[in-house]
Amino acid sequence: MLSSCDFKPVTLSDRDFFVQHYRRFPQRHSDNTFTNMVCWNYYANYRYAIVQDCVLLSSTIAGKTRYRPPIGPRNPDLLHEVLALALKSDETRPFVVLDQETLEWISGIYPELQFQPERMYFDYVYLANDLAHLPGKGYSTIRRQLNQFMKTCSPLVEELGTDNIEEINDFVEQWCEWKDCDSNPDLASEKDALCFALAHYRELELSGIAIRSEGKIGAISLFEGQNEDTALVHFEKGLPDCKGIYRAINAETAKILAKKYTYINRESDMGVEGIREAKMRYHPHHMVQVHMLGREELEKVV
Numbered sequence: 657m658l659s660s661c662d663f664k665p666v667t668l669s670d671r672d673f674f675v676q677h678y679r680r681f682p683q684r685h686s687d688n689t690f691t692n693m694v695c696w697n698y699y700a701n702y703r704y705a706i707v708q709d710c711v712l713l714s715s716t717i718a719g720k721t722r723y724r725p726p727i728g729p730r731n732p733d734l735l736h737e738v739l740a741l742a743l744k745s746d747e748t749r750p751f752v753v754l755d756q757e758t759l760e761w762i763s764g765i766y767p768e769l770q771f772q773p774e775r776m777y778f779d780y781v782y783l784a785n786d787l788a789h790l791p792g793k794g795y796s797t798i799r800r801q802l803n804q805f806m807k808t809c810s811p812l813v814e815e816l817g818t819d820n821i822e823e824i825n826d827f828v829e830q831w832c833e834w835k836d837c838d839s840n841p842d843l844a845s846e847k848d849a850l851c852f853a854l855a856h857y858r859e860l861e862l863s864g865i866a867i868r869s870e871g872k873i874g875a876i877s878l879f880e881g882q883n884e885d886t887a888l889v890h891f892e893k894g895l896p897d898c899k900g901i902y903r904a905i906n907a908e909t910a911k912i913l914a915k916k917y918t919y920i921n922r923e924s925d926m927g928v929e930g931i932r933e934a935k936m937r938y939h940p941h942h943m944v945q946v947h948m949l950g951r952e953e954l955e956k957v958v
Contacts, residue, residue: 658737660682660721660744661875662670662704663714666693670704681727682883685754685779685944686923688713688724689882691890695852699845704860710734722948732765740937740958743948748946759947766957769822771947776927778942779800780935781922784920787910787938794923794939796902798947805900806841809869813908816864820873822868827873831893842926850891853878862890869898875905879913887917 674690678776686692693702693713701716710728714721723742726734742750749772753759785791790799803924805811814820826851837843853862857878864878875894882888894901913920919941925932 658705658707658741659736660662660714660741662705662707663712664705666690666697666702666704668694668856669761670694671859674711677727678883681711683755684728684883684886685946686882686888686890686921687723687754687777687946688727689888691853691862691888694860695849695890696845698848698852699797708734712738720750721745722747722750722752724752724754725762725767726828731865735762735765736958739949739954743951743954743958749950751949751954753777753947753949754944756945759945765786768956769949770955771949773954774946774948777924779921780908780938780940781919781921781942781944782938783915783941784887784914785911786941788914789908790907798937801900802903802907805898805904809874809898809901811874811898812868814866815867816862816866816876816878820866821854821857824864825851825874827866827876827895828854828893831895833879834895850878850893853890863912865905865908867894867901867908869901872897874898875901877905877909879909881917882921885917886919886921887913888921888924889913892922900933 671690678690683689686696694703699717703714705712708724708731710731712726713724722745723738726738739751753762755769763769790802816824828847830849832843835843837847853860857864862878862880864876866873874897877889877892879887879889892905892909894905910920921944922935925935
């Protein structure tokens with residue numbers, strides 16, 4: 657019988673395994689991606705098990721664990737074991753589903769289950785060409801702000817690399833001072849994740865750009881391919897020194913990614929109203945929804 661002891665921590669050395677597995681079973685939501693797990697491990701304590709050619713994932717935040725459906729060949733018996741394991745967790749909603757196909761599969765086996773959508777974790781996915789070129793009336797305000805930035809701030813775009821990595825690390829410190837990360841646990845965790853990504857960008861095979869304005873780095877983004885048609889932007893940060901720089905880092909990142917990918921996943925808003933408003937202004941093509949099961953629902957089938 658499956659137990660929590662079967663799971664081991666996700667570490668940087670596991671990257672090749674996850675890359676190979678996810679080529680066979682592509683991920684649509686950002687949370688299951690290897691980069692997300694290994695960078696946010698200080699906060700979410702991701703663990704995994706390999707059972708019958710499936711990957712099982714869990715995350716533990718503040719001592720409470722959530723489990724995900726098996727990633728691999730459809731296996732109803734293994735699914736039932738994961739549901740039973742989730743019921744043993746102290747978490748109120750201990751089982752989370754991150755893609756529509758898996759939700760439909762589980763609902764077909766257990767039609768009595770009532771899943772709860774969790775809007776704050778929905779990923780925003782955009783047409784890459786829309787973010788790169790900002791076409792039509794829907795983007796007129798963003799285009800105007802971007803044009804003003806280009807005129808007044810004399811930006812230069814450069815790739816992340818050995819020549820500027822130290823300066824980018826200094827930028828992160830400045831960003832955290834501005835945001836007062838030390839007084840906000842969520843921002844402090846985000847800083848840890850971003851610093852890990854920068855420290856290991858080669859091993860993670862991340863790409864990134866910085867925008868330099870008036871000689872100083874004022875914005876950065878880090879990104880990678882998520883699957884064949886979608887790129888994933890993990891981090892996008894800017895300082896307030898030059899108005900419109902967030903518009904610029906978004907557009908410059910999209911211009912690069914649109915050459916290879918149809919869609920850009922810009923992750924969730926985590927329920928922060930200002931972030932939600934900003935992401936909605938860019939008119940997402942679709943959302944990758946997240947659904948959860950509470951303990952009372954699990955008791956119906958376990």
